[in-house]
Amino acid sequence: MNKYLLFFIIGSIIAGISVSCSQSPATVTTKEPDYRRIGDSIIKATFDTLRHTLGASIQRDGVEGAVQFCNVNAYPITATLASENILIRRVANRYRNPQNAPDSTDAVQWNVFATAKAAGDSLQPAIVRENDRVHYYKPIILQANCTVCHGTNGKDISPAVASTIDSLYPNDNAKDFAVGDLRGMWKISFLQANH
Numbered sequence: 001m002n003k004y005l006l007f008f009i010i011g012s013i014i015a016g017i018s019v020s021c022s023q024s025p026a027t028v029t030t031k032e033p034d035y036r037r038i039g040d041s042i043i044k045a046t047f048d049t050l051r052h053t054l055g056a057s058i059q060r061d062g063v064e065g066a067v068q069f070c071n072v073n074a075y076p077i078t079a080t081l082a083s084e085n086i087l088i089r090r091v092a093n094r095y096r097n098p099q100n101a102p103d104s105t106d107a108v109q110w111n112v113f114a115t116a117k118a119a120g121d122s123l124q125p126a127i128v129r130e131n132d133r134v135h136y137y138k139p140i141i142l143q144a145n146c147t148v149c150h151g152t153n154g155k156d157i158s159p160a161v162a163s164t165i166d167s168l169y170p171n172d173n174a175k176d177f178a179v180g181d182l183r184g185m186w187k188i189s190f191l192q193a194n195h
């Protein structure tokens with residue numbers, strides 16, 4: 001991910017917010033930021049970074065050495081993009097890191113995705129409002145290259161990787177996923193610019 005593009009994204013967000021703050025109420029047709037578009041850019045940027053860092057780490061250190069690289073919060077990109085105004089998280093019902101457990105708002109959206117998935121429907125990203133925050137949720141579907149760490153012990157996960165995971169995450173809940181499963185969801189939370 002190009003750093004300048006990141007700054008551009010952040011700049012656009014800030015510009016959008018300050019424009020809506022500086023106009024007088026009489027003349028404003030308050031235009032809300034396009035949370036979906038911004039959310040998608042942030043998710044893409046974060047995922048690209050994650051993917052590249054993870055891939056490089058697997059090549060260098062093997063899958064077991066790369067285990068800690070799936071931590072979204074470990075990346076400078078999150079620090080760059082996340083701010084007081086934007087939070088980037090991944091949430092999962094069956095989580096590896098307890099910090100990624102759903103809260104009550106997340107649980108509602110999780111059910112929407114899980115129900116659609118069970119019915120064989122397509123999963124639509126969603127905007128959910130909560131007090132002064134706007135959350136953008138997007139499903140994360142398990143892919144073939146994820147099973148080395150989220151699949152089944154013995155079949156997909158080697159003994160060495162399993163023991164690394166167990167030592168770092170003694171209460172791991174994030175194994176036994178199959179390709180195509182709903183693995184988690186991105187949650188990009190924006191502080192609403194309505195003042």
Ligand code: HEC
Nearest residue numbers: 066067070071090092095096097100142145146149174184
């Ligand atoms: C090298 C091992 C490894 C690979 C490969 C991997 N993950 Fe993970 N994944 C982890 C670890 C370790 C965590 C816990 C990270 C943390 O502490 O936040 C995790 C956490 C997650 C989470 C956050 C929820 C949770 O369980 O805590 C999601 C969602 C996730 N992974 C999805 C994926 C997807 C999708 C892929 C494939 C594109 C993938 N992972 C590939 C090791 C891996």
